[in-house]
Amino acid sequence: MELNSRIPSGPLAEKWDSHRFQSKLVNPANRRKFRIIVVGTGLAGASAAATLAELGYKVDAFCLHDSPRRAHSIAAQGGINAAKNYQNDGDSVFRLFYDTIKGGDFRAREANVYRLAQVSTEIIDQCVAQGVPFAREYGGTLANRSFGGAQVSRTFYARGQTGQQLLLGAYSALSRQINSGGVSMYNRREMMDVVIVDGRARGIVVRNMITGAIESHSADAVLLCTGGYGNAYFLSTNAMASNVTAAWRACKRGAAFANPSFVQIHPTCIPVHGDYQSKLTLMSESLRNDGRVWVPKNKEDKRPPAQIPEEDRDYYLESKYPSFGNLVPRDVASRNAKEQCDLGKGVGSTGLAVYLDFGDAIKRDGEDVILRKYGNLFQMYEKITDSNPMVEPMMIYPAVHYTMGGLWVDYNLMTTVPGLFALGECNFSDHGANRLGASALMQGLADGYFVISTSIGNYFGSETISPVSSTDPAFKEVENDVDTRLQKLLQNSSGGPAGKVTVDDVHKEVGRLLWDNCGMSRNRQGLEHALEELPKIRDKFWSSVYVPGAGEDINQSLEKAGRVADFLEFGEFMIRDALSREESCGCHLREESQTEENEALRDDDNYSHVSVWEFKGDDQAPEMHKEPLVFENVTPSQRSYK
Amino acid sequence: MSSIDLTLKIWRQKNNDSLGDFETYILRDISTDMSFLEMIDVLNEQLTREGKDPVAFDHDCREGICGMCGAVVDGVAHGPDRETTLCQLHMRKFKSGDTIVIEPFRSIAFPIKKDLMVDRSALDRIIQAGGYVSVNTGGTVDGNSIPIGTETAELAMDAAACIGCGACVASCPNSAAMLFTGAKISQLSLLPQGLPERKERARSMVAQMDKEGFGYCSNEKECEAVCPKGISIRNIARMNREFLRSLLLGE
Numbered sequence: 001m002e003l004n005s006r007i008p009s010g011p012l013a014e015k016w017d018s019h020r021f022q023s024k025l026v027n028p029a030n031r032r033k034f035r036i037i038v039v040g041t042g043l044a045g046a047s048a049a050a051t052l053a054e055l056g057y058k059v060d061a062f063c064l065h066d067s068p069r070r071a072h073s074i075a076a077q078g079g080i081n082a083a084k085n086y087q088n089d090g091d092s093v094f095r096l097f098y099d100t101i102k103g104g105d106f107r108a109r110e111a112n113v114y115r116l117a118q119v120s121t122e123i124i125d126q127c128v129a130q131g132v133p134f135a136r137e138y139g140g141t142l143a144n145r146s147f148g149g150a151q152v153s154r155t156f157y158a159r160g161q162t163g164q165q166l167l168l169g170a171y172s173a174l175s176r177q178i179n180s181g182g183v184s185m186y187n188r189r190e191m192m193d194v195v196i197v198d199g200r201a202r203g204i205v206v207r208n209m210i211t212g213a214i215e216s217h218s219a220d221a222v223l224l225c226t227g228g229y230g231n232a233y234f235l236s237t238n239a240m241a242s243n244v245t246a247a248w249r250a251c252k253r254g255a256a257f258a259n260p261s262f263v264q265i266h267p268t269c270i271p272v273h274g275d276y277q278s279k280l281t282l283m284s285e286s287l288r289n290d291g292r293v294w295v296p297k298n299k300e301d302k303r304p305p306a307q308i309p310e311e312d313r314d315y316y317l318e319s320k321y322p323s324f325g326n327l328v329p330r331d332v333a334s335r336n337a338k339e340q341c342d343l344g345k346g347v348g349s350t351g352l353a354v355y356l357d358f359g360d361a362i363k364r365d366g367e368d369v370i371l372r373k374y375g376n377l378f379q380m381y382e383k384i385t386d387s388n389p390m391v392e393p394m395m396i397y398p399a400v401h402y403t404m405g406g407l408w409v410d411y412n413l414m415t416t417v418p419g420l421f422a423l424g425e426c427n428f429s430d431h432g433a434n435r436l437g438a439s440a441l442m443q444g445l446a447d448g449y450f451v452i453s454t455s456i457g458n459y460f461g462s463e464t465i466s467p468v469s470s471t472d473p474a475f476k477e478v479e480n481d482v483d484t485r486l487q488k489l490l491q492n493s494s495g496g497p498a499g500k501v502t503v504d505d506v507h508k509e510v511g512r513l514l515w516d517n518c519g520m521s522r523n524r525q526g527l528e529h530a531l532e533e534l535p536k537i538r539d540k541f542w543s544s545v546y547v548p549g550a551g552e553d554i555n556q557s558l559e560k561a562g563r564v565a566d567f568l569e570f571g572e573f574m575i576r577d578a579l580s581r582e583e584s585c586g587c588h589l590r591e592e593s594q595t596e597e598n599e600a601l602r603d604d605d606n607y608s609h610v611s612v613w614e615f616k617g618d619d620q621a622p623e624m625h626k627e628p629l630v631f632e633n634v635t636p637s638q639r640s641y642k
Numbered sequence: 643m644s645s646i647d648l649t650l651k652i653w654r655q656k657n658n659d660s661l662g663d664f665e666t667y668i669l670r671d672i673s674t675d676m677s678f679l680e681m682i683d684v685l686n687e688q689l690t691r692e693g694k695d696p697v698a699f700d701h702d703c704r705e706g707i708c709g710m711c712g713a714v715v716d717g718v719a720h721g722p723d724r725e726t727t728l729c730q731l732h733m734r735k736f737k738s739g740d741t742i743v744i745e746p747f748r749s750i751a752f753p754i755k756k757d758l759m760v761d762r763s764a765l766d767r768i769i770q771a772g773g774y775v776s777v778n779t780g781g782t783v784d785g786n787s788i789p790i791g792t793e794t795a796e797l798a799m800d801a802a803a804c805i806g807c808g809a810c811v812a813s814c815p816n817s818a819a820m821l822f823t824g825a826k827i828s829q830l831s832l833l834p835q836g837l838p839e840r841k842e843r844a845r846s847m848v849a850q851m852d853k854e855g856f857g858y859c860s861n862e863k864e865c866e867a868v869c870p871k872g873i874s875i876r877n878i879a880r881m882n883r884e885f886l887r888s889l890l891l892g893e
Contacts, residue, residue, distance in 0.1 A: 047779075050779070051778075051779040054778045054779060065702065065708075065710060066700060066710065066759075066761065066762055066763065067709075067762065067763065067765070067766050067806065068766070069709070069766070069806055070702055070703075070708045070709060070710045071708075072702070072703060072708070074703065074707050074708050075703045075705050075707050075708065084785070084786075086786060122780075122782075124785045125782040125783065125784055125785050126777075126779060126780075126782050127785075128782070128785040128788060128835070129775065129777045129782035129783070129788075129835060130774070130775050130777060130835070131774075131775045131798075131829065131830050131833050131835045131836050133795055133798040133799040133802050133829065133833065134785075134795070135795065135799075136789075136790050136791065136792050136795040137792070138791070138792055139789065140789030140790050140791050140792075141786045141789060142785050142786055158799060158802075159799060159803075161707065161803065163707075164707055164803075164805075165799075165802060168802065171769075172769065172773055172774035172775070173774060173777075173779070175766065175769045175770040175773060175774055176770070176774045176776060178766075178770050179770040179771065179772075185766075187763065210755060239702040239703040239704070239708065240701060240702050240703075240704060241702050273675055274673055274675060274676070276673060276676055276680050276683070276684055277680065278677075278679070278680050278683055278704065279704050281704075281705055282705075380705070380706065380730070383723075383726060383730050383732060384677075384730070384732065386675075386732075386734060449779045450779070450780075453779075496693045497690060497691050497692070497693045498693075502687060502690050502691065504683075504687060546690065548689075548690055548693070548694070548695055548696065549695055553656075553657075553756075554657075554698050554755060554756040554759065556696065556698055557690065557696060
């Protein structure tokens with residue numbers, strides 16, 4: 001497998017400019033001759049679909065919800081970064097680039113990250129022009145806040161609903177194109193497979209979730225904007241329907257997968273409280289700007305938090321990292337919470353929680369100020385836990401949140417399959433081994449609004465793409481594969497549930513296996529154990545899962561079963577990747593590779609590369625390829641937040 | 643944490659062409675820390691193990707923001723808790739022995755797909771008719787060159803908070819979508835970015851609303867009472883002013 005990252009030559013700051021100049025263009029009159037499929041309508045998908053239709057391409061957009069406005073980008077709370085330097089606090093494109101590369105523990109490509117920082121400023125302008133109601137200062141200028149891991153204030157926000165407002169902005173642009181006929185919108189369709197003709201991605205096969213019909217759609221290029229795979233763990237902050245299916249199906253058709261073990265565990269989530277729990281809820285990281293994290297100094301101390309005096313509290317982040325304190329990056333904050341709980345100092349009924357205390361902030365700023373900043377988050381917390389953070393400290397614990405790993409893409413966001421592109425969380429490109437807060441929204445919109453249009457023009461302009469219709473035998477073949485697989489999922493439904501397991505039973509089991517062995521900290525023994533256990537769970541799934549109903553109707557159990565089946569296959573990539581990377585970096589802590597202070601210890605001599613996995617067959621181990629990471633503008637250093 | 647026993651009466655309907663009816667289910671030992679949707683998950687696991695068809699219902703983020711979930715619980719859209727989506731309603735709001743009646747959001751413009759699932763694409767079509775600023779990607783001015791006072795920004799944000807769940811429609815005796823439409827029209831008419839298209843926007847969004855079969859506001863305020871995001875009916879007044887303005891000022 002050839003991995004050509006196609007990084008433009010020349011100085012870092014000029015790469016994007018010179019790349020745009022060197023990229024081929026498509027004449028405006030010819031654009032309507034090209035059809036582009038966009039799968040997913042989150043920030044990346046909706047912005048790409050709208051932008052490409054504005055340019056004159058024919059776009060078919062697909063989502064599995066009842067409306068394109070529901071994608072999980074909508075749940076992002078905190079904000080979006082941009083190197084505007086509106087606050088005159090020393091920010092710059094280079095600083096945003098540097099922070100992102102360093103935050104990712106030097107496991108991302110310099111050129112991609114620099115481009116991200118460059119276009120970040122345009123994103124804000126675009127969103128403002130759409131009418132996104134960002135927070136404002138009294139003089140009417142845009143407000144900023146500092147956000148997890150940054151020492152400058154570069155985060156733009158719309159209350160605690162930034163993702164919602166940015167997505168509704170992209171959705172409004174998409175709606176305008178649907179209205180004008182530039183985009184054909186297909187709701188309630190789940191992508192089941194990608195169709196390759198003569199080595200190029202030429203379409204997709206989807207299941208109509210209302211009628212059960214298997215439909216083929218052909219195009220000249222396919223964009224996957226299908227998000228991350230955090231739900232492999234069963235419990236995560238992802239939406240219930242978030243899944244790996246589109247990316248995994250593409251991988252099985254030849255698109256390589258990069259760094260599948262890089263999973264971000266977010267430090268501020270509401271702790272798990274029961275077996276029936278269906279998902280975890282994130283509390284925005286912005287809370288760490290004013291909240292202080294602590295546990296009792298003495299693990300025997302079971303007093304309610306209000307009765308524990310200052311001297312008996314351990315503000316472990318502040319004492320361990322005096323310069324960043326409670327604002328250390330997510331991976332560091334998460335691991336430290338786990339460490340405190342492993343030491344027996346965890347709080348709450350399960351002992352798997354730490355306090356996030358607003359007492360001092362309320363004393364300092366007053367109740368009004370704190371409520372204005374965090375009121376909606378406090379309200380959400382109280383609804384779920386029945387406890388008021390204005391009165392007693394929040395309890396938080398880390399949870400799976402975002403996946404930095406994803407489909408491998410070159411500088412053009414093209415996967416190893418020509419004509420198949422991956423945007424947003426679905427690709428691996430910008431966050432290395434750890435993503436900084438408020439950078440996911442930035443990347444999704446950068447890819448969709450500003451990067452993909454150049455890539456698409458260049459692809460269509462430099463290749464001859466012969467016409468293909470959805471009646472081509474290649475589509476029929478994939479439809480048959482999809483149908484066979486659905487029938488296999490339903491094979492036990494006629495026999496009734498006796499002696500069978502449900503989809504959720506299996507999903508919980510694989511989730512627990514991954515969380516325990518391929519979660520916040522990893523070691524060889526655990527990973528090897530997981531690699532042995534996973535096929536057993538997979539066998540159990542296929543031999544005894546009971547999926548009620550039939551395929552020709554709305555069948556939410558069948559939808560879920562298909563997604564879990566893919567997690568069961570994809571999980572092996574995650575484990576193998578974690579096993580092969582015998583260093584610690586960012587989110588990936590190999591217990592064998594730590595500094596004396598239990599910080600992640602990188603091994604740049606041996607692991608300064610992207611691990612790129614190629615699917616080799618259902619019964620064969622995948623093959624790993626390496627894309628070396630070259631640092632010409634920054635010097636990888638041991639991250640220190642002390 | 644405590645647990646409660648419940649009787650559920652849930653609307654079951656195969657599809658829009660068939661007739662539906664209530665089915666009764668008994669649930670025991672439901673933790674009061676569960677969310678309402680987790681309670682339905684438990685029911686669905688129970689039904690699956692009994693070889694019965696689970697209840698179809700829309701849901702996704704379970705954080706109260708995607709707008710995918712929603713049902714009428716004991717006659718109230720999204721249930722008894724104010725400013726709360728169904729996914730954020732928790733079982734501690736119920737008592738052991740309660741009978742809970744669960745129905746889909748009903749409106750002529752929301753055809754039932756199955757059980758509690760309805761088709762709300764009519765709301766998308768209202769947005770498609772003009773719920774946007776017609777600006778292409780690129781070529782925009784610097785964000786700070788459009789100053790917007792905090793009060794205006796806050797009012798616009800209040801309106802923009804709509805999650806498009808359709809509870810306003812389901813609770814309105816006239817099946818009006820005026821809170822939904824008014825919220826978008828308000829957001830864009832409050833902000834300077836939306837002003838160039840305000841006349842056209844009000845006219846086409848209202849026309850689309852009519853075309854979809856939604857009714858008109860008769861000041862019942864039911865929509866505001868059930869709105870999970872607390873959107874005020876002042877937005878309907880603002881929409882009416884925008885609509886009137888576009889008629890008076892003509893082409």
